[in-house]
Amino acid sequence: MKSDVVAQRTIQLAFLAIAGGAWWFATSSGAISRLFLPAPDAVYAALSRLVGTNQFWNAVQITLATIAKAYGLAIVAGVLAGYLVTRSRFWMEVFEPIIAGLFTIPITLFFPMFILFFGIGPGSKVAYGATYAFFPIALNTIAGLAGADEKYLRAARSMGASRFDVFRHVLLPSAFPVLLTGLRVGFFICFASVLGGEALASIAGVGRNIALAAELMESARMYAWITFVVLTAVSLNLLVTSIENRVAKAEGMSR
C-alpha cells in the first residue's frame, strides 16, 4: 500500500517535471515561437517586475472588489430565493425547473446585455458575476432545504419544536453541507465570470490586463498575469477543499 502511494506521488511529480521540462526545452530550442510561449525565466522575470508595479495592485484591487460585491449579492439573492421557494412544495416544483433550466444555458450569452445596461465599468461585471453565481447557490439552497429527512422533522415536532426551532435545529444543519457546496461552486463561478467579463469588455482589472497584454503581443507579460491567476485559483481551491474535508471529518465524528 505504502509503496503504491510513493509510486503515485512520483508519477504526479514526474508529470509536473515533464511539463515544466517540455516548456523549457520547447522555448530554449526555438521549436515554439516566443510569441506563443516565452521561456519560463522570461515569464518569471515579467511576473516579478509586474508584482512591483502600482498598476498590478490597482488591477488586483479592482477585480477583488468586483468579485466581493458580485459574490455578496449572489449569496444574499441565492439563499433568499432558495429559502422562499422551498416554503411550499408547490412553489418549489414550479420554480426549481425554471432556475435549473436557465442554468443549463451559458449565461455568458447575456453578457452584451449587461454591458448595455450597466456600462463598461465594474458595475456590469458585478451584475454579470452575481447573476452567474446566483444559480448554483439558489439551486443548492433549494436542494439542501428540501432534502431534510422527514423523520427528523417529525421527531422535532413531536418534541414540541416551533417553526423557528425546526429551521434552526433541523433544516439548517441538514441543509448545511449542500448549501456549502453551492457557496463553493458559486464562488469559483463568480471568480471566473468576473475575470471573463473583464477580458471581454472593460477598462480595468486583472482580466482586462490579460487581454491587453495579448492585444499588445506582450506574451511574457500575459503569461505572468495568467500565472498569477492560476496560482491564486489553485491555492484557493486547495484551501477550500481542505476546509471542506476538515468540516466533513468533524461532522463524520460528531455523527
Next chain:
Amino acid sequence: MPVDTAPDLADAAISIRGVTQRYAAAGAADGVLALDNISLDIRRGEFVCLLGPSGCGKSTLLNIVGGLFKPTSGEVLVGGRRVDGAPHPDEIAFVFQESTLFPWYTIIENFRIALKLRGVAKSEWDDRAMEALRAVGMASFARHYPNQLSVGMRQRVNMARGICVETNILLMDEPFAALDEQSRMVLGEDLSILLAKTGKTIVFVTHSLAEAVFLSDRIAVMTARPGRIKTIVDVNEPHPRAPDFMLAPRFGELRNDLFAMLREEIRVAMASQRDPVGGGVT
C-alpha cells in the same frame, strides 16, 4: 444419489480442511484471526447451515468455499478438486445477501448472462431462464428491470438465477436477510421443495435460528471471532418440509438448544464490537 465406492471422501460434495483466515489490521501485528482451523465435510444433496453471531466469519467461510476468497491456510475440495481462490462456476452457483441482479439489464437479460457464462447453448437460454422463473413464480416479470420489483421479488429472482445454471452446489449468503419474516418463510418453503426435487447440495449462511432449523439437515454452529465450529446439530427431518414442521415440538426444542449455545457467543461478539482492537466496528 449416485453411490460412490470410496466411502468418506467421495461422498463429500464439499470438504473443508483446516481453513484459517487472517486479515491484516492496524494495531495487530500478525493480523486479526477471522477463521481458526475449520474442518467440515458436506455430503452430496445435503443442506448445511452456517449459523453464528455477526462477525464470526461465516460469510467469509462461504466465500472461501466458493473460491472468491483465498484462505490464509488450509484447503477446500469440491467434488475432489481443490478450490484455490478461483471460482468454479461449473460446480458452484452463488446467491448473495443482497440482490446482485444487474440493474441495467432486464430480468431475462440477467439470466442470459449467467447462462452464457455457464456455457449453455444460446438456443436454451430463454427456456432455462423461464423455467427457473416459473419455479419461483416470477415468470411474468421476465421483461422488467430489477428496480421495478419489490425487495422480496428481487431476491426471489436472484435465487432463481442461482438455480437456472443447474450446478450441483448452491452457496447462499443470507439470501433472505433483507426480507420480512413472512416472505422469508414462503421462500424457505420454496427452497425446501427445490432441494427435494433437484438433490442440490446447499450451504446456507444465516443468523436466523428458525430459518436454520426449518431448512437444514445439519447446522454448523460457529463461535464468535475467531470463528470455529462449536458444534454440529442434526435436524433429521426429510425434505420437502411443510410449514407444519415449525409447529412441531422438536422444532422449538432445537431452536431453544441453538439459542442456548449461541447466547454466550453473541455476548462475546457484542463485547468485541466495542473493542477497537477486535475490529468489529465498521
Next chain:
Amino acid sequence: MSALDSAPAEIMGMPRGRAVALTRWAIIVGAALALELYGRLFADPSFFQPLSAIARAWVNPIMSDERIVGALGMAVFEIALAYGLSIVVGAAIGMAIGGSNFARASFLPIVLLLYAIPQVSLMPLFVLVFGLGAASKIAFGFSHGVFPVIVNVVAGMRNTNPLHLRAMRSMGGTRADELRHVVFPNMVPSFFVGLRLAMTMTMLGVILAELYVSTGGIGYFTRVYAENYNPAPLFALIGSLAIIAVAFNSLVRVAERRLMPGRRPTARLNLSGARTK
C-alpha cells in the same frame, strides 16, 4: 422532501403535476407580458425594446442577413465539433484513468488540478495560438467540455458495486465480462451527467471565445449592436443563441432517455462536477 407542506394530490381540481406545469407556464408568460409592457410604456428604447420589436428584429435583420445566419451556423458547428471531441477524448482519458485504482490515484489529482484552473484567463492565449477563426473557438470549447467528461467517467467507473463484481466472478466472468456487463453499464448514468455538464461547458467556452473575438462572427455583431444602442437586434441575436443552447441541451436529454432504458436520470443538482472523491 419534507420541510415542505405535505403534498395534496389535487390542486384547484387539477392533478398536481398539471397544476405545477400550468403555474410555471403562467409565470413565464406573465414575465414576457410584463417585459412587453415595460418596453412599450417605460423603457428607454436605446436600452430596451418590447418583445414584439425584438421578434421583428429577429425576422429582420437577424434571420435575413446572411452574415448573421452564417455566424450562427458557424457557432452551431463549433459547438458540435468541440462537444464531439470532448466526448471522445474525455471518455478515452477517463477510461484510462478510471481503469485501475492505481491509475486513478496517480492521475486524477492532475486532472483535478487542471480542472481548477479558471480557463477564462487562458482565453487570450487560445486566440493568440489558434487565431481569430473557428479553431480557437473549437479548442476553447473543447478545453471546457473535456474535463467534466473525464471526471464523471472516472467517478462512474469507481462507483462499481463490489457485490456485482463478486457475482460476476462467481458466475465465471472474465475481466472483459466484468467491464462489459458491470463496469461500463454502471458508469452510464454518471457518464450522462458528464455529458450534460460538458454540453453547458462547451457552449460556454465557444460563446466566450465568440464574444471575445469581436472582429468577426457573433462577437462582431453583438459589439456593433451594443455600441449603437440598438437593443432589439442584440436581444434577438442573444435569443437565437439561447434557443440553440436549449436545442443542444434537449438533444443530450433525448439521447439520455433513448440510451438508458429502465432507469431514471440521476439528480441534476450536483452542478460543479469538479469534486469527486
